[in-house]
Amino acid sequence: MERNSLILSYGDYVIRKNEMDILGSTQWLNDTIIGFYFEYLSRLYPESGGFKFFGPEITQCIKLGSKHDIPVFTGGLECLRKINFMFWPVNDSMDPHDHYGGSHWSLLVFSRRENFFGHFDSTMTAGGGNDIQARRIYEKLAPFVSHSATYQNLLCETQRNGYDCGIHVLCNAEKIADAASKYGRIQGVQTATSDFVAGMRNHLIRLIEKESLRACR
DSSP, rough: OOTTTTEEEETTEEEHHHHHHHHHHTTTOHHHHHHHHHHHHHHHSOGTTTEEOOOHHHHHHHHOOGGGHHHHHHHHHHHHHHHHHEEEEEEEEOOTOOSTTTTEEEEEEEEETTTTEEETTTTTTTTTTTTHHHHHHHHHHHHHOTTTTTEEEOOOOSSSSOOHHHHEEEEEEEEHHHHHHSSOOOHHHHHHOOHHTTTTHHHHHHHHHHHOOOOOO
């Protein structure tokens, strides 16, 4: 099978053999895999329930584009001002022509009830990791989401290798969304454990295979 052979079309994302090869290796996750799983999470935790998951391409447009275009990128001011929990995958690329997500991923989450943006970075030391990129996104979004919202770097499991940052983002997004749906907050909730992270690549492969079979019925 060629590396660009179609495996699954899911929402706005097309999974090809290349993505399956990435998942079966120790390569960094690309935008397509991140976007696919955020689309999957958006179906588990829908906008009608107070959740919104933004894809990597939208997050990159927010980071590098004009703040005046943010309502267009994000679905309008009403969405930004009413949704309780919003999730953005953050990469370290500052190149508008880079379609491969840079070399590091982290997660930015807004909690309306707590009125803050929480940044979860699996390589985080104080002020390190993707802190600069995440703060840039926060500073652009805050005027539309909540003028008084603050920004915090929150603790999460530290990655044990140099390639699973994207896996940590997906695991943390799922765990935080689940906790937020139960407790109405993100501060102090349990993020992804090392065991959960270790099983995510296989979980993604099985999920894509399952959705591909479902789409063929």
